[in-house]
Amino acid sequence: MDGNGRWAAARGRPRSYGHKAGVEAVRRTVKAAADLGVEYLTLFAFSSENWSRPREEVRDLFGLMKFFVTRDLAELCANGVRIRVLGDRSGLSSDILGLIETAETKSRQNTALQLNIAFNYGARNELRRAFAAVAKRCAEEGRDPSQIGEDEIAAALDTAGQPDPDLVIRTSGEMRLSNFMLWQAAYAEFVFLPCMWPDFDKEWLQRAISEFSSRTRRYGGIDAAKDVAL
Template structure:
């Protein structure tokens, strides 16, 4: 889509959706997976080349053990059920986040998804899993520091662009638009570095209710704005 290459979404509200209906939180997460499928499909049809989904944050480990196990099971189910279809549709899967403390079966599934789809070019689905933006920047800084200590880069070369190349998102354009559902008005440690000039749309709907109509409304809101990147608006400049 013209001028909208990358959309990132903070998928929030599964638990509240379930609570409002007197259902266990697990049902909200399961319905949320259906919303994921719809979002991926809609993004592809709308010509959005990069779609990043905040699937599981590094802080989510603090949730009850049973809920964490449910989320891990849903991830496994999603990959096993949907990976072949994503591959068939030309979707490349890219996973960002810390992997060292993940179980071996989860790491293997994530690597399988990436390896199978790495040559696909129609669309890139970025899954932020066990992800925290501060941790991402800290890990990137450690990589850069190691290269500096090894003499691979001079002090003058330690630029913002150089650090950007060592983030989990290296090679992925910064998000043009970040959408958050559930009415919360915060980033929650998501893409802090990359969001420097992103536009934000905060939707009142809970994630399981997110559909193509809500997606298109967020995009329409985005296109109604004048992105200046620190410069003048088009009206003033003219």
């Protein structure tokens, strides 16, 4: 969800103004995803690299996370949204951890839409934690590490039990993965949009899904109907 700061700067406002507008885009996007029949939605809210930003901005981002969950949790639950927070929780404060636990517990039985919020998340960190957990299990069970399979690694990731993403959308014209779901996005389709995140809405989501739907996914194989000869 890129472009909050640039969106605010273009309006002569501080970055915090853009982040607040970004929260409203989150609300619109969750509703739009549910309306369009999306079953899994992951929003990259705060990366493990974002700690390098100014302390005031980090504080504001954490405050907005609290604000979003506190304000919208009841409505999300009423609409059947289940929440899971992805990322490393070891360095988070007790109030944030409590908020995460409350959101996940209260929404656990919901089935209309799985909403993942990637918070203090980085894919390399996720992989390190997963590999460490699998290696520890192998040592405890006396297994040869060469026997570790892809399914076992996937089951140790933050997204355990969920399908890999079909589509990755990035806003504001940025065209890189930025340490997001390096394992899970191996065969995802990518759509890069010029709009800033605070302007993102149902129309932009529909545009991305339409672009995704027009593509042929081969997963390393060939499309027999189109690739008759090489």
